[in-house]
Amino acid sequence: MPKLFSSSVKKFLNQVNKPESELNKFICENWASLFSNLTLVSSEFPLKGNVRSIGTGGRIDILAYNPKSKRFVIFELKKEYDKNITEQVSDYREYIEDNFADVYLKTTQQYNIDLPKFQEMDLKQIEIVLIAKKFSLTQIERVKKNKENNITLIKYFWFEDDLIFIDYLNNDPDEEKIESINSKKIRIVKEVINQDPDLYEIDRFFNLKQESKEVFLLFYDWLKTKGEVKITPKQVLLKVEFGQHTFSAIGYAGKVGSKQILQINTNIDLTYEDKLLVEDRVRVGQKKKGSLASERFEIRLRSKEEMQRMINALDDKI
Known part of the structure; x- marks a missing residue:
């Protein structure tokens, strides 16, 4: 179990339990620092009409947009482990794919988000970010084997003093930066050698x-x-x-x-x-x-x- 030691108070900080609404609020308030590569559209994004599976509700926890891939990004947050998290978010993804025009218009008109032209958007590749305290090995392996590589798993641990530990299980954006830097270094070395x-x-x-x-x-x-x-x-x-x-x-x-x-x-x-x-x-x-x-x-x-x-x-x- 992760432990966090505070040098200021000279003790290990206790993990705290907070509702999903608090996690949602914390992420949105600190969006620029946590997900600087994405554009926040809205928290609790409402879905017009019926979502396919019973009990999934009619709101997406957080809807975002990825300017690099030109795709919408669905965030699903869970306080604890949830074996149905992937199925639930799949319903949201299918809903956006089936009602893409409505989601696009609401994003641009109601939330004033600057998006590319409709025909330039990637309509059939909705990205997913799942945030929870725990994922099963089956969920992790299934996501890592996903050829589309459009699902990101993030574990979180909330401690006293509003300190949150975040662990990317895959698709860590910082790894892309490091890989890019290393690729540049390798290219320079090759140029020198050749x-x-x-x-x-x-x-x-x-x-x-x-x-x-x-x-x-x-x-x-x-x-x-x-x-x-x-x-x-x-x-x-x-x-x-x-x-x-x-x-x-x-x-x-x-x-x-x-x-x-x-x-x-x-x-x-x-x-x-x-x-x-x-x-x-x-x-x-x-x-x-x-x-x-x-x-x-x-x-x-x-x-x-x-x-x-x-x-x-x-x-x-x-």
């Missing part, structure tokens, strides 16, 4: 420097059209090998003096390109100027347009 290993290393190297990565990818994609490219990540640069040539790529955030977002070092002389910022690290009569990379020439790129100029200049040299 993608070009070089792209993974490039993405990891540039990290938050999105502009640097986008400009570098223009260069990388161009090299791939010409032959095999090898990418080797270092601590501060990406080593790029293509045939007999090597390049080093260094990412910047555009905040240095020259406003560069990417630097490409190469041994190919492009100092004659007046529209590119190119510096020769070897000065006449002096030692090679220090750099993060080993290649001789530093090309400081500030935009995709400048990268395209560099590519055009390199096109007939490699």
Whole structure:
């Protein structure tokens, strides 16, 4: 038997018995928290005419609407275990299916609920939510084997201080959220696994420097059209090998003096390109100027347009 311990009063709280009307009132007053995925239509929804089975009454405990499935949802509440609960609610479902137009009009006109157009509603798939303190194993197994999966069983336990414990025996909406989140995570992992290993290393190297990565990818994609490219990540640069040539790529955030977002070092002389910022690290009569990379020439790129100029200049040299 479930027990609920209160740390504030330092004791186990007793279960209390309350009539179905109190359970109904509690659910409706806390609807937004308990069933945020459904729209409440009405408590004690009246049925016009006769319901098929004798003794079932002419009111649905709670009628709701599921915007996702475009179906009405019948809530049947029981204070205790009731062996006839599924049969009773089946009568209500058959009544709605046979009198769908009347229920639709009453919902929209009398209760002012915004529903889709009549022809867009699912007329033959009424969902059911059964709430009781206990269900038999036969009831539970029968519901779980239901191929339509349109019946939800919820056990409840009411304790002192108006505390209610709710246990979904199936169709827990939170499980769908978790499954959706997990599916997204799995998809992302699969994308990482299946993608070009070089792209993974490039993405990891540039990290938050999105502009640097986008400009570098223009260069990388161009090299791939010409032959095999090898990418080797270092601590501060990406080593790029293509045939007999090597390049080093260094990412910047555009905040240095020259406003560069990417630097490409190469041994190919492009100092004659007046529209590119190119510096020769070897000065006449002096030692090679220090750099993060080993290649001789530093090309400081500030935009995709400048990268395209560099590519055009390199096109007939490699």
